Amino acid sequence: MRKIAFKFGFAMAVGFILLFLSMHFLQLSHHYYLRVLNGIIHVVFLTLAIRAYSRQVSIVDNYLQGVVMGMFTSVVGVLSFSIFMFFFLVFDKGFMQQLQTALPIGEYLNPVTASLIIFMEGTVVSLISSYIITRVLGMNAEAHVAKS
Numbered sequence: 001m002r003k004i005a006f007k008f009g010f011a012m013a014v015g016f017i018l019l020f021l022s023m024h025f026l027q028l029s030h031h032y033y034l035r036v037l038n039g040i041i042h043v044v045f046l047t048l049a050i051r052a053y054s055r056q057v058s059i060v061d062n063y064l065q066g067v068v069m070g071m072f073t074s075v076v077g078v079l080s081f082s083i084f085m086f087f088f089l090v091f092d093k094g095f096m097q098q099l100q101t102a103l104p105i106g107e108y109l110n111p112v113t114a115s116l117i118i119f120m121e122g123t124v125v126s127l128i129s130s131y132i133i134t135r136v137l138g139m140n141a142e143a144h145v146a147k148s
Contacts (some may be wrong), residue, residue, distance in 0.1 A: 001072065004073070013081045016078075
């Protein structure tokens with residue numbers, strides 16, 4: 001389980017970081033709606049991790065294992081990205097100032113709180129997505145068994 005979680009979790013973090021840096025260097029990082037692309041990266045790597053895990057352990061009977069796998073993978077990926085963003089915001093004070101000005105909670109925003117918000121948002125997305133992905137993969141596995 002750990003090997004799968006770290007493999008796909010770090011790949012997820014790399015995806016988040018590359019997307020953020022690409023958007024930042026293209027001067028698109030102020031478009032907050034582009035976070036949807038993070039969601040796509042998140043769901044893709046969660047699906048890959050849960051699918052890899054389901055090949056080792058049956059998640060049909062116990063979907064909780066699939067959710068735990070997704071959460072473990074996500075904690076690795078989202079925590080890594082949150083740490084990256086903390087350091088990025090510490091060193092790029094202009095971007096931090098831009099966020100503080102643009103967001104309604106700007107007066108409370110600093111690199112620590114921004115990183116915590118990223119981590120909390122990623123955790124919620126992980127919990128919901130992991131459950132849905134596990135159930136879908138479980139239904140597909142049940143349908144495959146029924147055909148056999």
